[in-house]
Amino acid sequence: MKYNNEIHKRRTFAIISHPDAGKTTLTEKFLLFGGAIQTAGAVKSNKIKKHATSDFMEIERQRGISVATSVMSFEYKNILINLLDTPGHKDFAEDTYRTLTAVDSVILVVDSVNGVEDQTRRLMEVCRMRDTPVIVFINKMDRDGKNRFDLLEEIENELKISLHPMTLPINSGKDFKGVYNLYDKNLLLFTANTKAIADDDDTVSISDLSLPVLDEKLGEKDAAILREDAELVDGVYGELNTTDYLNGKVAPVFFGSAINNFGVREMLDTFIRIAPIPRPRATSVREVPPTEDKFSGFIFKIHANLDPKHRDRIAFLRVCSGRFERNKYFHHVRLDKDVRFSNPYTFMARDKDVIEEAFAGDVVGLFDTGNFKIGDTLTEGEDFFYTGIPSFSPEIFKEVINKDPMKTKQLEKGLLQLTDEGVAQLFTQFGGNKKIIGCVGDLQFEVIQYRLLQEYGASCEFRTMPYYKACWITSADPKKLDDFTRFKSNNIATDKDGHLVYLAQSEWFLNTERSNNPDIEFHFTSEIHKETV
Numbered sequence: 092m093k094y095n096n097e098i099h100k101r102r103t104f105a106i107i108s109h110p111d112a113g114k115t116t117l118t119e120k121f122l123l124f125g126g127a128i129q130t131a132g133a134v135k136s137n138k139i140k141k142h143a144t145s146d147f148m149e150i151e152r153q154r155g156i157s158v159a160t161s162v163m164s165f166e167y168k169n170i171l172i173n174l175l176d177t178p179g180h181k182d183f184a185e186d187t188y189r190t191l192t193a194v195d196s197v198i199l200v201v202d203s204v205n206g207v208e209d210q211t212r213r214l215m216e217v218c219r220m221r222d223t224p225v226i227v228f229i230n231k232m233d234r235d236g237k238n239r240f241d242l243l244e245e246i247e248n249e250l251k252i253s254l255h256p257m258t259l260p261i262n263s264g265k266d267f268k269g270v271y272n273l274y275d276k277n278l279l280l281f282t283a284n285t286k287a288i289a290d291d292d293d294t295v296s297i298s299d300l301s302l303p304v305l306d307e308k309l310g311e312k313d314a315a316i317l318r319e320d321a322e323l324v325d326g327v328y329g330e331l332n333t334t335d336y337l338n339g340k341v342a343p344v345f346f347g348s349a350i351n352n353f354g355v356r357e358m359l360d361t362f363i364r365i366a367p368i369p370r371p372r373a374t375s376v377r378e379v380p381p382t383e384d385k386f387s388g389f390i391f392k393i394h395a396n397l398d399p400k401h402r403d404r405i406a407f408l409r410v411c412s413g414r415f416e417r418n419k420y421f422h423h424v425r426l427d428k429d430v431r432f433s434n435p436y437t438f439m440a441r442d443k444d445v446i447e448e449a450f451a452g453d454v455v456g457l458f459d460t461g462n463f464k465i466g467d468t469l470t471e472g473e474d475f476f477y478t479g480i481p482s483f484s485p486e487i488f489k490e491v492i493n494k495d496p497m498k499t500k501q502l503e504k505g506l507l508q509l510t511d512e513g514v515a516q517l518f519t520q521f522g523g524n525k526k527i528i529g530c531v532g533d534l535q536f537e538v539i540q541y542r543l544l545q546e547y548g549a550s551c552e553f554r555t556m557p558y559y560k561a562c563w564i565t566s567a568d569p570k571k572l573d574d575f576t577r578f579k580s581n582n583i584a585t586d587k588d589g590h591l592v593y594l595a596q597s598e599w600f601l602n603t604e605r606s607n608n609p610d611i612e613f614h615f616t617s618e619i620h621k622e623t624v
């Protein structure tokens with residue numbers, strides 16, 4: 092319990108959204124509040140975006156999309172906030188899923204015009220799997236969006252989570268007048284101002300909505316609608332139950348406009364009040380509370396070549412308990428060896444600061460020369476693995492065709508290292524040598540091809556394979572597993588850890604095999620193999 096104060100000070104979270112809903116804009120506003128950046132527009136402006144906080148890689152600069160995941164730490168009202176950025180592009184969804192294993196809560200941004208979109212749905216599924224506490228920010232209220240209650244209903248139905256409105260909007264689009272904060276009982280009047288940092292001048296405290304000041308501020312018609320809305324919300328939702336929020340059962344909702352920095356501070360204030368401190372985490376042997384004195388943590392992300400001139404990688408370590416220290420030896424459980432780090436650093440993207448210590452909830456960047464894989468655990472000697480950092484089934488499969496036999500070694504090394512980073516998954520055909528890459532999006536194949544050439548000098552092409560899903564297979568009966576593997580050898584491969592995988596051509600094939608082979612278990616994530624050391 093030595094580090095209780097440090098733990099209680101920390102909140103580690105991610106902002107997630109469908110691309111274009113406003114994640115980058117909201118991130119920027121948070122950084123402004125935290126004093127981590129000084130000018131509005133610094134993150135967003137396209138020109139500066141070239142060097143924006145999450146633009147690590149060459150390829151990202153070329154494409155202008157956020158390929159990398161970075162971490163931004165800032166202090167707000169004495170709370171240390173670690174904001175883990177996630178790539179918005181759907182082709183990098185797996186990266187985002189993994190980042191979600193390293194956070195304690197999320198803020199989900201929904202565009203009020205488009206409502207729930209594809210990527211929102213999938214990200215929410217991952218949050219639900221882990222019962223991650225979620226706060227929802229309904230953005231772009233300055234645009235003519237959907238009706239507020241229709242939006243709430245759509246989000247509840249589509250994302251399968253109960254909502255709890257914390258603010259109520261007064262109109263939207265050009266008639267947008269602001270929000271009423273049901274918790275603080277004040278009215279926040281909207282003024283379009285994309286450069287604003289703080290806007291508390293326009294806050295009017297209204298303890299009782301029946302007071303005439305509401306009519307003065309909003310006009311009789313809108314005041315009447317707000318009174319009705321508030322009554323309805325009060326009747327349906329009552330008080331926010333923070334335990335339900337912390338268990339991932341209820342999501343508080345805020346309405347606002349990120350670009351106008353409107354409604355953002357209200358959310359941030361609530362966030363630091365209710366968001367979880369670093370939570371206990373499951374391992375292969377027991378649950379480890381953040382308050383344990385002994386250090387432990389896991390690698391959730393590996394990032395290569397921040398500096399293209401060097402072949403170094405950065406492993407992102409989430410500290411789960413105790414105190415991480417510079418130059419101290421820690422136990423690398425998978426390799427069963429002790430390792431120490433002379434230059435661990437914290438992030439403000441490119442501005443890296445070497446740190447002496449870190450505590451539960453923090454993310455530390457470790458220089459890596461190839462010792463780490465996603466999911467690796469570091470401890471002070473105990474043998475356990477943090478669980479819940481699975482690989483999900485890829486959705487696109489391609490065979491790797493070597494275009495330059497002179498560079499076979501480089502190609503193999505490149506494939507191994509890139510897949511260690513979690514850029515993609517590598518499978519080897521059962522009983523053969525064919526290498527199959529599995530990704531969630533086509534863009535990743537371009538990234539792999541580009542990086543293999545740039546960083547390893549290896550050129551390759553891809554041939555599309557007719558698979559739709561990879562399922563890890565196990566069985567209590569080794570003979571049955573053996574038979575299945577032999578009969579279906581064309582569809583069997585091994586993953587990098589040598590675990591058997593069934594590659595299904597279609598849902599129909601998968602269902603048929605499942606019903607024909609009741610003794611074989613089909614798993615949609617690799618998690619099953621992590622349960623024992």
Ligand code: G4P
Nearest residue numbers: 108110111112113114115116135179230231348349350351
């Ligand atoms: P993302 O990271 O989720 O992909 O979204 P991002 O913040 O980049 O926002 C997507 C677009 O939505 C941006 O416009 C941004 O300015 C705009 N936006 C964000 N919040 C609001 C809001 O509250 N109201 C309105 N009306 N627009 C908002 P863009 O034209 O794509 O980029 P830019 O030219 O503004 O940089």
